[in-house]
Amino acid sequence: xxxxxxxxxxxxxxxxxxxxxxxxxxxxxxxxxxxxxxxxxxxxxxxxxxxxxxxxxxxxxxxxxxxxxxxxxxxxxxxxxxxxxxxxxxxxxxxxxxxxxxxxxxxxxxxxxxxxxxxxxxxxxxxxxxxxxxxxxxxxxxxxxxxxxxxxxxxxxxxxxxxxxxxxxxxxxxxxxxxxxxxxxxxxxxxxxxxxxxxxxxxxxxxxxxxxxxxxxxxxxxxxxxxxxxxxxxxxxxxxxxxxxxxxxxxxxxxxxxxxxxxxxxxxxxxxxxxxxxxxxxxxxxxxxxxxxxxxxxxxxxxxxxxxxxxxxxxxxxxxxxxxxxxxxxxxxxxxxxxxxxxxxxxxxxxxxxxxxxxxxxxxxxxxxxxxxxxxx
Numbered sequence: 533x534x535x536x537x538x539x540x541x542x543x544x545x546x547x548x549x550x551x552x553x554x555x556x557x558x559x560x561x562x563x564x565x566x567x568x569x570x571x572x573x574x575x576x577x578x579x580x581x582x583x584x585x586x587x588x589x590x591x592x593x594x595x596x597x598x599x600x601x602x603x604x605x606x607x608x609x610x611x612x613x614x615x616x617x618x619x620x621x622x623x624x625x626x627x628x629x630x631x632x633x634x635x636x637x638x639x640x641x642x643x644x645x646x647x648x649x650x651x652x653x654x655x656x657x658x659x660x661x662x663x664x665x666x667x668x669x670x671x672x673x674x675x676x677x678x679x680x681x682x683x684x685x686x687x688x689x690x691x692x693x694x695x696x697x698x699x700x701x702x703x704x705x706x707x708x709x710x711x712x713x714x715x716x717x718x719x720x721x722x723x724x725x726x727x728x729x730x731x732x733x734x735x736x737x738x739x740x741x742x743x744x745x746x747x748x749x750x751x752x753x754x755x756x757x758x759x760x761x762x763x764x765x766x767x768x769x770x771x772x773x774x775x776x777x778x779x780x781x782x783x784x785x786x787x788x789x790x791x792x793x794x795x796x797x798x799x800x801x802x803x804x805x806x807x808x809x810x811x812x813x814x815x816x817x818x819x820x821x822x823x824x825x826x827x828x829x830x831x832x833x834x835x836x837x838x839x840x841x842x843x844x845x846x847x848x849x850x851x852x853x854x855x856x857x858x859x860x861x862x863x864x865x866x867x868x869x870x871x872x873x874x875x876x877x878x879x880x881x882x883x884x885x886x887x888x889x890x891x892x893x894x895x896x897x898x899x900x901x902x903x904x905x906x907x908x909x
Contacts, residue, residue, distance in 0.1 A: 541598050544572040545673035546590050549873065561589040596672075605672075608658070609634035609665050612707070612722045617657045622650035623665060626678040626705055629721045629868070633680070634665055635707055651675060678703045679874045682714035683727025684794070684824060685861055686845070687757065687897070690890055695881045702877050708823060711739075712793030715746045718864060724875060726864045727757065729795040731857065733802060738860040740907045747909060751867040754907040755879070756860060758891060759898040761843035762799055763855040765831045770852035774838075777803050777856070785837035786816035788830045796827070796840040799857055843896025858898075862906065879903070 547557050547568075554568040561568075563582055570576035571586075578586065587594045599605040609625060609632035623634040637650055651674075652665035681688055681704060692704035709717055711728035718726035732741040743752060764787075766774060774780050777800075780787060790797040804811060811817050816836055821827055827839035828849040838854075846853035869875050881887055882903035891897045 539574070539577050539598060539600060541571060541574070542672040543568070543586065543590075543597055545676050546592060546597065547572075549676050550590065551873075557586070557589055561585040606664050606666050607632050607652075609654070609663055610722075611636065611654075611661045611663055612717070613638075614661065617654060617663065621654040621663075623652055623654050623663075624705055625651040625665065625667075625675050626680045627676050628680055628724060629866075631721065632665070633722050634663055635680075635705065673701070674703055677701055677874045678705055679725065679878050680705045680707060680723045681725040681727060681863075682707050682709040682717040682723040683725075683863075684708060684710050684714070685727055685729070685757070685760075686824065687861075687891060687894065688727055690894075691757075691881070691887060692878075694884075694887055694890060695878055698881060698884070699877045702874050704878060710791060710794035710822075712742070712746075715742060715864065718752075718866065719746050719750065724865065724869045724872075727861060728864060729760070729762075729859045729861045730798060731795075731802070731859060739862045739864070740909065743864055743907070743909050747864075747866075752909045753865050753867060753870060753905055754909065755863045755865065755882075756901045756904045756906050757863055757882075757899075758902055759858055759860050759900075761853075761855050761896045762796065762840065762857045762859050763843065763846075763853055764838045765828055765841050765846050765849070766838045766852040766854060767831070767834075768850050768852055770854070772837075774854060776807075776854075778807050778809065780838055781807075781809055781813055784815055786819075787814055788827055788836035788839035789817055789820050790827065790840065791820050791822050794822075795859065796824070799859075800840045803856055844894040845896075847895045860906075867908075 555565045558565045558568050562585060571578050583594055583598065587597055595605060612633050612635045615621060615636045622637040624637060626633055634654055650668060652667045654663040654665045656664040658664060689706050692706050695704060696702060711730045714726035714728055717723045728739050730742050731738050735741050740754060743754060821830055824841045824845045827841045828845050828851060830836045831839050831851055832849050843853050888899055891899050
């Protein structure tokens with residue numbers, strides 16, 4: 533073997549992700565440990581025979597292991613959202629369940645507060661949901677160490693950023709989705725973890741009945757992130773003196789709503805049914821926004837009199853709050869992902885004092901059960 537300054541490889545990242553030492557890989561591939569070390573460091577370019585042996589030993593394609601610097605690798609990925617590509621599309625990437633998933637950076641996702649750089653450019657569509665992505669960086673280790681969480685709680689983003697500080701090699705991609713959408717995203721193999729806060733009045737249980745229904749043929753673990761107060765956001769100080777949902781309806785107040793599948797919408801509908809109030813009697817019931825922050829902003833700007841969200845959101849936006857229900861926010865994880873090192877690193881931080889402090893400062897959260905496994909489904 534000789535040195536090749538143009539040849540790049542992802543050997544170490546894939547090897548360590550599989551929990552293999554250099555000697556383990558050398559034994560399986562039938563080469564020396566020094567060979568593995570030399571290839572990983574870029575000191576040597578392997579022969580065709582050794583390249584094929586390494587790919588076979590790691591259960592991957594040669595193209596996943598080696599590429600030329602001037603020719604950044606291209607990979608085939610599944611689109612997490614249906615998008616018609618008329619021009620090059622910026623995407624984030626992650627490896628979920630053995631396949632590459634591309635998350636289009638469009639709309640709100642394109643200019644999030646943390647403004648995550650794109651991992652690649654999808655310029656060629658090869659089916660309804662398949663694309664060829666040209667990587668913008670050859671650091672595949674970051675992509676293999678990316679955990680994808682779908683959910684609606686702003687706390688997830690806070691937790692993710694804190695975790696990345698403690699584990700610099702770990703990246704957490706938070707994709708916004710309401711509770712049911714997050715659960716379906718997990719079921720489709722587009723996320724490692726789904727966050728949800730749904731209540732089933734028939735069983736008196738949070739989340740678990742919905743998990744059983746959607747993940748009917750899959751095994752999952754349900755872990756509590758915290759209990760949060762849900763209720764009505766109103767103007768600061770609640771100047772109208774409203775105490776119940778019925779008070780708002782009688783006053784013909786405008787209530788901004790959430791989209792179907794959102795826990796907040798389900799809560800509003802349930803409370804209206806309990807009070808024997810028809811949905812048509814609620815002014816603004818068909819006016820929809822798609823996040824807790826959008827509900828708060830709509831109320832804060834005076835575009836609606838009230839909306840369903842959480843006590844922590846109310847405090848953040850300086851709004852009044854009328855409590856209606858204490859809901860459990862859970863994390864749902866497929867069992868097949870639990871042994872992956874990035875997932876274990878992320879979950880281990882749920883017991884970290886700094887995470888607890890951050891959630892407590894937000895207010896409206898009871899974290900006495902954080903990290904508790906509440907069900908195995």
